[in-house]
Amino acid sequence: MPLKILSVDDSRTIRLIVGRALRPYDCILCEAANGEEGLAAAAREKPDLILLDVTMPVMDGVTMLTKLKEDPALKAIPVIMLTAESGRDNVIHIARLGVRDYLVKPFKEDQLIEKLGRSLTLKKKDEAPVAAPAA
Amino acid sequence: MSESTNYQELSRRYGFAPKPESASRLTQLVARQDSDLDEITKVIDKDPSLRKRLLRVANPDAENEAEYAVETVEDALMRNGMGCVLVLAMSTPLALALAKSFQTMLSLKLEDIDRFAAEPLAGEPLLGTIGFSGRIEGRVFLRMNRDSARAVAAGILGISIEELTNADEIRDAAGELLNIMTGNFKSNLCDAGLECRLQPPEVRFSSDLEIPAVPGGGLERMAFRAGKIQLFVDVTANPWNQDS
Numbered sequence: 001m002p003l004k005i006l007s008v009d010d011s012r013t014i015r016l017i018v019g020r021a022l023r024p025y026d027c028i029l030c031e032a033a034n035g036e037e038g039l040a041a042a043a044r045e046k047p048d049l050i051l052l053d054v055t056m057p058v059m060d061g062v063t064m065l066t067k068l069k070e071d072p073a074l075k076a077i078p079v080i081m082l083t084a085e086s087g088r089d090n091v092i093h094i095a096r097l098g099v100r101d102y103l104v105k106p107f108k109e110d111q112l113i114e115k116l117g118r119s120l121t122l123k124k125k126d127e128a129p130v131a132a133p134a135a
Numbered sequence: 136m137s138e139s140t141n142y143q144e145l146s147r148r149y150g151f152a153p154k155p156e157s158a159s160r161l162t163q164l165v166a167r168q169d170s171d172l173d174e175i176t177k178v179i180d181k182d183p184s185l186r187k188r189l190l191r192v193a194n195p196d197a198e199n200e201a202e203y204a205v206e207t208v209e210d211a212l213m214r215n216g217m218g219c220v221l222v223l224a225m226s227t228p229l230a231l232a233l234a235k236s237f238q239t240m241l242s243l244k245l246e247d248i249d250r251f252a253a254e255p256l257a258g259e260p261l262l263g264t265i266g267f268s269g270r271i272e273g274r275v276f277l278r279m280n281r282d283s284a285r286a287v288a289a290g291i292l293g294i295s296i297e298e299l300t301n302a303d304e305i306r307d308a309a310g311e312l313l314n315i316m317t318g319n320f321k322s323n324l325c326d327a328g329l330e331c332r333l334q335p336p337e338v339r340f341s342s343d344l345e346i347p348a349v350p351g352g353g354l355e356r357m358a359f360r361a362g363k364i365q366l367f368v369d370v371t372a373n374p375w376n377q378d379s
Contacts, residue, residue: 010335011311013291013304017240020293055318055333084232084318086151087325088142095145102149105315106236 003027003120006047008038008064009082010056014105018051018082021109026123035059039067042074049100049120051112054083054090062090065097078119082107154323157182158227162327165221166270172212175220179208185223192219192355198251218353218372221271225320226355226370229275232319233359233368236312241290243361250358253365256280256344263309263338265317269331271324273372276346277313283364284309302340310336316368346371 005027007018015031022029030045032038036059042050050068054061061083069075078100086104094102101115116122160178164170179185186208193211194203205211212220230247237245261284263277279287288308289296299305313336324331346354352373359366 011307011314013288013308013311016292055314057335084315085322086146086319087322089325090322091145091149092142102145102151104149104151105318106232106239108239 003049003122004030004045004047005116006030006032006038006041006045006050007082008032008035008041008050008056008061009053010034011053014053014082017109018112021112024124025113026125035061035064035067038064039074042068042077043071047077049116050077050079051082052079052099054081054085054094062094062097065094065099069098080115080119082112154326155227155231157185158224159323159326161185161220161227162224162323162329165217165224166324166327166329170217176208176212179212179220179223185227188226188355189219189223192223192353195354195356199249215353219355220353222273222353222355222370222372225273225324225372226357226368228320228323229316229368229370230357230359232316233312233366236315237361241287241361243290243364245359245361248358248360248365250356250367253358253360253367254280256367259340259342260284260344261305261309261338262341262343263306263313263336265313265336266334267317267321267331268334270329271331271372273352273370274347275313275317276367276369276371277309277316278344278367278369279309280365281340283366286364287312287366306338310338313338 005022007015007029009015010033019029030041030047032041034056052061052065065079080101080103081094081099082103084105100119103112103115157178164175179189189208189211190203190205193205193215197203205214234245237243256278257280260281261279264274266274284305285296285299288305289299291308317333321331321333346369352371355370357368
């Protein structure tokens with residue numbers, strides 16, 4: 001069964017880059033353009049992992065993460081932050097809320113795949129799964 | 136465990152790239168309202184690229200170094216005040232983030248060029264802006280001729296220029312470039328205690344090339360080139376907003 005990854009970012013460009021990076025792999029990409037849409041998509045799609053931006057209109061990524069972690073049905077979904085913001089207070093606050101990893105923009109597609117591979121067993125389309133390295 | 140130690144541990148765990156030391160130090164000095172001008176002078180004097188950029192900011196109309204009326208760091212600081220130091224501290228991480236974006240997303244090496252040597256903007260170029268507010272206020276402007284804007288969007292999206300189907304793709308890619316640039320400098324400012332909020336980017340094609348005046352503030356005008364792509368980046372800032 002393909003993995004389901006939810007990309008929450010107001011930039012269509014970033015969602016396209018994520019989609020391009022994931023194209024060789026057996027996964028389904030779901031998209032949301034802000035935290036509010038992201039929460040609804042998480043509840044609906046039950047993704048295996050969420051890629052989350054910080055600065056977004058309507059609801060930002062930190063608010064979405066807080067609400068996600070308060071929801072017993074959603075709190076176990078691993079989250080990787082994908083943002084240009086790496087200020088000390090923000091990073092410490094986000095780490096305390098509970099995230100699996102953090103990738104600062106700009107990023108290379110192979111960096112994204114490497115981070116995803118630490119949390120998920122990514123399988124190339126029509127190939128046997130590649131085991132995730134031990135954490 | 137202290138917050139700074141905790142942050143260092145998180146930086147290692149997440150694989151963050153180290154932040155430019157002289158820019159971080161400069162931002163910390165600017166953030167202190169009793170900042171010591173001698174100390175600021177020493178930090179700038181020790182970094183040849185900061186020194187070069189400060190003198191360029193202090194001589195905005197000079198087309199080359201031979202025309203500089205302000206020739207020393209001390210003189211530049213005395214004449215221009217903290218506004219110009221602030222834009223210098225801000226635009227260092229901004230320029231690094233822009234260069235890194237070109238390297239990672241377009242596989243192109245971006246060079247800092249003399250803006251007077253750059254090909255001027257013509258017609259209705261792309262104009263992207265992001266405002267920021269809080270302990271400091273200001274705006275970042277990104278401008279490119281249409282051909283450059285199309286090449287940047289196509290490069291970021293990993294498609295050929297011919298495959299770009301509409302202007303929204305070009306605007307969105309430029310908006311994301313602005314987000315990345317300003318997100319990086321916002322982190323630097325926040326780490327120094329200069330909390331600020333970013334506004335969403337606004338991107339349009341416009342012949343309006345005026346940069347609004349910033350009384351008492353600083354303005355740095357930069358130009359960059361990567362192959363045939365050319366970009367102009369301007370940063371304006373007013374030092375600390377006492378009311379926020």
